[in-house]
Amino acid sequence: MSARLDHVPRDWCAVESDRIAALLERRGQVAGPVVFGAGFGPSGLPHVGTVSEVVRTSFVRRAFEEATGRSTRLVVVADDMDALRKVPDTVPDRAALTPHLGMPLHRVPDPWGVAPSLAEGMVDRLRRVLDVMEVDCEVVRSSDLYRSGRHDSAIRAFLADFAEVNALVGASVGALRRRSYSIVMPVSPHTGRVVEHTRVLDVDPHRGTITYEIPRDVVIQRPGLDHGLEPHEYYAGEPIGEPVTVSALGGGGKFQWKADWALRLLSGDIAYEMHGQDLADSARVVRQVFERLRREPPVLFEYGLFVDERGRKISKTVGNGFALDDAIGCLTREGLRMLLYRKPRRPRRFDLASVLRADDAVRHEARLAGDPRRGAGARLRLRRIGATAPPGGPRFGTLVRVLAACAPVDHAAAVAFVERVFPPGRRPEPDLVARAWRFHLHARPAPRSAVLDTTATTVLRRLADALASAPHADPGVLLHKALDGHPDAYRPLYLALLGRPHGPRLATWLRITGTRRSLALVRDALSRAVPPSDRSEGGSP
Structure with missing residues (x-):
C-alpha cells in the first residue's frame, strides 16, 4: 500500500490535517500533545449530530497522527453549567422539571431517576454511544472546568478587555436582548440560578469580580411563551435593580455560550473543532474574539446538518428524526462510521433509508478495495472508518427485503426464514440478522384491518x-x-x-x-x- 495514501484525492481528513499543521506552525507549537475538541449540550438526548461531531473529529485526529507522528488528545466538553431554558420534549414527567428552569443543568434532577442530574444522565448516554463507536476521547464537565479554576486565566483575559469583547459578542444578538446582555452570567448567590439578564456596572480584572444588576425595565422573552415576562416574574427571589458583586472565577459565573465557546477553545488550547452549518455566524464571532484577544484561533470545520424526513434540523430537545439508539441497533459500527465519513459538508437526511444505504456502502467499498491498481481510495476510506475485515454473506438490503417478504413475527422466526432462504455457505452473521430484524420492526407498515366474509x-x-x-x-x-x-x-x-x-x-x-x-x-x-x-x-x- 502506498505510503502517500493520505493524499488520495477527495480525502477531506488529509486536507484538515494539513490545516492543523499550518496552524501549529503559526502558533509555534512544536511540542506537547495537540488537542482536538468537541462540545455537547446535555439538555436533551444525544442525537446523530452530536455523535457525528465527535466521530468525524476522531477521523481527522487519526489522519493528523499518521501524517505527523505527533501525540494528540480528543476532549469532549459537556456544558453542564448551562441553564435549563426549556424542558425537553423527550423526557418523562416534564412538569417535574419546570420548577428547575434557569438552574445549571448539573443541578437539575434526572427525570428518569437514575443519574445524579439531568446533565449527568445525558453525559452517560453520550459516553455509551461513543464506546460503541470505539472513539478514544476524554469527556469532561464544564462545571468541573469552571469550579477547578482551569478557566480562570482565560476569564481574566476576557475581563481585562470586557467592554470591547462584550460589545463584540453582543452585536450578534438582537437589539432587545442587548439591553440586558453580558458575556458573564453570574450564578446567583441567592437562588443558585444562572442569571442571564444583567447590566454590568463594574468589572475588576485583578480581583476577577463583576458588579451587576438585573434591570427593572427589561422585558424577558422565553421559549414557548408568546408574551414577555417582567424581571420580578422570571427572577423570583432575586434582588431586582440592586447592585450585586460576585466573583467570575472558580464557578461563580458562567459565560454566555458564544463567549463560552471561545473561552473553552482558548482555555483548552484547542487546535481543531467542528460545528454545524447553523453555527456559522457564531463561529465567526468566536474568531473575532480570538482576534480581539490577539490569539490565533483554532481550525474550525463547518459540517452539514442532519435533517429528518421532512427536512427539519434534528434537535435533541424536540427528539425528531431517527432516534440514535434505534440507528445504532440497526447499523453496524462500520456502517454508521461510513455514513459520517462521506461528504461531511453536505446536509444529510438521517432516516431508515439512509441506514439501509450506509450498511451496504461498506460492502461496496470493500469490493472496490480489492482492485490493486484502482482501489487505493476505497482502502483509505475503509481505514479511516476502522473497517478491519470485509463483510461476508448477503447484503444488508437483501436481508431486509427477505424479512419484509417473509413477515416474521419475532426474531427467532426471522432467523428461521433467513436459514431457509440462504444456504449454509452464504448465511449472514447472527449480529447482522439481529440488526436486519430491528430494521424490519421500524420499517414494516402498519397492518391493515381485515374484512372477513x-x-x-x-x-x-x-x-x-x-x-x-x-x-x-x-x-x-x-x-x-x-x-x-x-x-x-x-x-x-x-x-x-x-x-x-x-x-x-x-x-x-x-x-x-x-x-x-x-x-x-x-x-x-x-x-x-x-x-x-x-x-x-x-x-x-
Missing part, C-alpha cells in the same frame, strides 16, 4: 380449532384441511394474519411461527376482524 371466518375458526386440538400436528397440514373447499380465502387470511394481502406461503409461515403462536394470532385475527356489515360503502349517509 363468512368463508374466511369459517376457515379461521376451523384453523383455530385444529391448532387447539392438535398442538403437535404440522400447522401447514392443518391449514390445508381448514381451507378444504375454500381456495379463495387466501387473500383475507393474509390480511387477517399478516396485515397485508400477500406474503410467504402460509403453510411455511405457520410452521416457522409455531403452533402456539399461530393459534394466538388466529384468535387475535378473529377478534379484530371487521364484519362485512361494518364495511364503509362510501357515498352520502
Whole structure:
C-alpha cells in the first residue's frame, strides 16, 4: 500500500490535517500533545449530530497522527453549567422539571431517576454511544472546568478587555436582548440560578469580580411563551435593580455560550473543532474574539446538518428524526462510521433509508478495495472508518427485503426464514440478522384491518380449532384441511394474519411461527376482524 495514501484525492481528513499543521506552525507549537475538541449540550438526548461531531473529529485526529507522528488528545466538553431554558420534549414527567428552569443543568434532577442530574444522565448516554463507536476521547464537565479554576486565566483575559469583547459578542444578538446582555452570567448567590439578564456596572480584572444588576425595565422573552415576562416574574427571589458583586472565577459565573465557546477553545488550547452549518455566524464571532484577544484561533470545520424526513434540523430537545439508539441497533459500527465519513459538508437526511444505504456502502467499498491498481481510495476510506475485515454473506438490503417478504413475527422466526432462504455457505452473521430484524420492526407498515366474509371466518375458526386440538400436528397440514373447499380465502387470511394481502406461503409461515403462536394470532385475527356489515360503502349517509 502506498505510503502517500493520505493524499488520495477527495480525502477531506488529509486536507484538515494539513490545516492543523499550518496552524501549529503559526502558533509555534512544536511540542506537547495537540488537542482536538468537541462540545455537547446535555439538555436533551444525544442525537446523530452530536455523535457525528465527535466521530468525524476522531477521523481527522487519526489522519493528523499518521501524517505527523505527533501525540494528540480528543476532549469532549459537556456544558453542564448551562441553564435549563426549556424542558425537553423527550423526557418523562416534564412538569417535574419546570420548577428547575434557569438552574445549571448539573443541578437539575434526572427525570428518569437514575443519574445524579439531568446533565449527568445525558453525559452517560453520550459516553455509551461513543464506546460503541470505539472513539478514544476524554469527556469532561464544564462545571468541573469552571469550579477547578482551569478557566480562570482565560476569564481574566476576557475581563481585562470586557467592554470591547462584550460589545463584540453582543452585536450578534438582537437589539432587545442587548439591553440586558453580558458575556458573564453570574450564578446567583441567592437562588443558585444562572442569571442571564444583567447590566454590568463594574468589572475588576485583578480581583476577577463583576458588579451587576438585573434591570427593572427589561422585558424577558422565553421559549414557548408568546408574551414577555417582567424581571420580578422570571427572577423570583432575586434582588431586582440592586447592585450585586460576585466573583467570575472558580464557578461563580458562567459565560454566555458564544463567549463560552471561545473561552473553552482558548482555555483548552484547542487546535481543531467542528460545528454545524447553523453555527456559522457564531463561529465567526468566536474568531473575532480570538482576534480581539490577539490569539490565533483554532481550525474550525463547518459540517452539514442532519435533517429528518421532512427536512427539519434534528434537535435533541424536540427528539425528531431517527432516534440514535434505534440507528445504532440497526447499523453496524462500520456502517454508521461510513455514513459520517462521506461528504461531511453536505446536509444529510438521517432516516431508515439512509441506514439501509450506509450498511451496504461498506460492502461496496470493500469490493472496490480489492482492485490493486484502482482501489487505493476505497482502502483509505475503509481505514479511516476502522473497517478491519470485509463483510461476508448477503447484503444488508437483501436481508431486509427477505424479512419484509417473509413477515416474521419475532426474531427467532426471522432467523428461521433467513436459514431457509440462504444456504449454509452464504448465511449472514447472527449480529447482522439481529440488526436486519430491528430494521424490519421500524420499517414494516402498519397492518391493515381485515374484512372477513363468512368463508374466511369459517376457515379461521376451523384453523383455530385444529391448532387447539392438535398442538403437535404440522400447522401447514392443518391449514390445508381448514381451507378444504375454500381456495379463495387466501387473500383475507393474509390480511387477517399478516396485515397485508400477500406474503410467504402460509403453510411455511405457520410452521416457522409455531403452533402456539399461530393459534394466538388466529384468535387475535378473529377478534379484530371487521364484519362485512361494518364495511364503509362510501357515498352520502
